[in-house]
Every structure is written in C-alpha cells, then in structure tokens.
Amino acid sequence: MPEHVVFDCTLFLQAATSEKGPAFKCFTMAEQGHVTLLLSPAILVEVEDVLSRPILRANFPILTPDRVAAFIRKFLSVAILTPNPPKVFTLPRERNDEPYTDLAIAAKARYLVTWNSRHLTYLMRQDTPEGQVFCQRFPWLKILSPPDFLEQLAPIAPPGLPRESA
Amino acid sequence: MTVTIALPPVEEKKLAARAAASGQDITAYVRRLIEKDIEQPSFAELFAPLHQAVDASGLGASEIDSLIQQPIADSRHQRLG
Numbered sequence: 291m292p293e294h295v296v297f298d299c300t301l302f303l304q305a306a307t308s309e310k311g312p313a314f315k316c317f318t319m320a321e322q323g324h325v326t327l328l329l330s331p332a333i334l335v336e337v338e339d340v341l342s343r344p345i346l347r348a349n350f351p352i353l354t355p356d357r358v359a360a361f362i363r364k365f366l367s368v369a370i371l372t373p374n375p376p377k378v379f380t381l382p383r384e385r386n387d388e389p390y391t392d393l394a395i396a397a398k399a400r401y402l403v404t405w406n407s408r409h410l411t412y413l414m415r416q417d418t419p420e421g422q423v424f425c426q427r428f429p430w431l432k433i434l435s436p437p438d439f440l441e442q443l444a445p446i447a448p449p450g451l452p453r454e455s456a
Numbered sequence: 457m458t459v460t461i462a463l464p465p466v467e468e469k470k471l472a473a474r475a476a477a478s479g480q481d482i483t484a485y486v487r488r489l490i491e492k493d494i495e496q497p498s499f500a501e502l503f504a505p506l507h508q509a510v511d512a513s514g515l516g517a518s519e520i521d522s523l524i525q526q527p528i529a530d531s532r533h534q535r536l537g
C-alpha cells in the first residue's frame with residue numbers, strides 16, 4: 291500500500307512552475323501511485339488562494355482562474371481529501387504551518403515534505419524541546435526536504451525520476 | 457487490447473460492490489475508470505504551458521523563489537493574520 295504523504299504549499303507552486311526540480315518529481319510520484327497525497331480543505335484553500343494571487347497572474351497571465359481550477363482538480367484526482375483535522379500540535383515557530391502537521395498527524399502520514407527547515411524539518415533533529423516532544427509523540431512521521439523524500443523513495447521510483455539534489 | 461488483472465478477494469469484493477452500486481457490470485465499471493483516468497491530463501501536460509511561460513520569462517531561480525514565497529506570505533497574512 292502506498293505511503294501517505296503531505297506536501298507543503300511551496301511544493302504545489304514549485305511543481306506548477308517548473309518540471310526540473312524535485313517538487314515536480316514529488317507530484318509525479320503521487321500521480322503514478324507510488325505515494326498517496328493527502329489533502330485537507332484548509333490546504334486546498336491555501337493552494338488555490340496562492341495560485342490566484344495577483345502577483346503571480348501579473349508575471350504569468352497564463353495562470354487564469356480556469357487554469358488554477360484545473361490544477362486544483364488534478365491535485366484532488368491524485369489525493370485523498372480528508373476533513374480538516376483537529377489541532378494536535380502547536381508549532382512554536384510558525385503556527386500557519388499547523389494545517390500541514392495536523393493533517394499529517396491525524397491521517398497518520400509517513401512523510402511531510404517541505405523545504406522549511408527553520409519551522410518544520412528542524413523538529414526531526416530533536417535538539418529543541420518541541421522537536422523531542424514531536425518525535426516522541428509521532429514517531430512514525432518523518433518531516434523531510436523534497437530531495438530527502440525522493441531519496442527515501444528511490445528504491446521504488448521509476449526510471450526517469452532520478453535522485454535529486456537540492 | 458485485452459488486459460487481465462488478478463485481484464485479491466478483498467479487492468474483488470469491493471470492486472463488485474462499487475460496480476453494482478453504479479448499476480454496471482464489473483467490466484463496464486473498470487472500463488469507465490480507465491477512461492476517466494486516461495482522459496485526464498498528466499501533471500506534465502497540465503503544467504506545461506506555465507512551465508514554458510516561466511522558462512521564457514528569463515527570471516532566475518531566486519526571482520522565481522521570491523515569486524512563490526511572496527504570495528504564500530501574502531495569503532497567510534491576509535487570511536490568517
């Protein structure tokens with residue numbers, strides 16, 4: 291059974307804007323069924339809102355509302371949409387990332403994939419009180435950068451999805 | 457083209473239940489699932505126009521990164537305070 295994963299908002303935008311980076315490869319892994327992407331309404335709202343921001347449209351007029359809607363439909367088509375989870379862990383450095391950690395925890399995801407080392411992946415080092423508590427309470431959950439996530443999945447990655455360095 | 461798929465009993469039971477619930481036999485139901493899947497564009501196909509627009513923009517990696525991070529920050533500031 292494919293592992294369940296949560297991708298943070300940055301990955302959605304990176305995948306949409308470039309096929310060369312690891313974020314796009316992460317979504318390809320989900321599309322091909324090697325992992326199962328988890329989404330919540332709160333995450334979908336954020337992704338749709340960000341993709342619809344005027345600054346992006348100003349730079350890339352091709353990012354029309356219809357195209358954004360198509361992106362959202364595609365994300366949903368490869369994901370399991372779960373109800374917004376309860377708040378179970380307070381992130382002391384960035385509470386706005388909690389919808390991602392809460393979903394990963396509530397849905398028993400194996401991975402939360404993010405570039406955010408200052409607010410999220412640092413928890414895995416367990417060199418802070420919150421990191422120690424997090425790892426003790428949720429030992430199954432690994433918060434990884436996209437390259438580290440792809441490295442973990444390298445044994446099941448199909449040809450054409452090589453390991454990726456940052 | 458004919459495809460033969462071996463399913464474990466649990467999946468077979470679920471598949472039969474889904475097909476029955478949709479008023480179709482299993483073959484028609486599976487065929488509809490396949491049609492639905494292959495009609496949908498892949499991420500590569502769907503994102504290609506934007507990928508090309510980004511490539512053609514001449515923006516550097518750091519500029520693209522800023523263009524991604526700024527709307528996230530704006531969105532969170534506006535929605536969440």
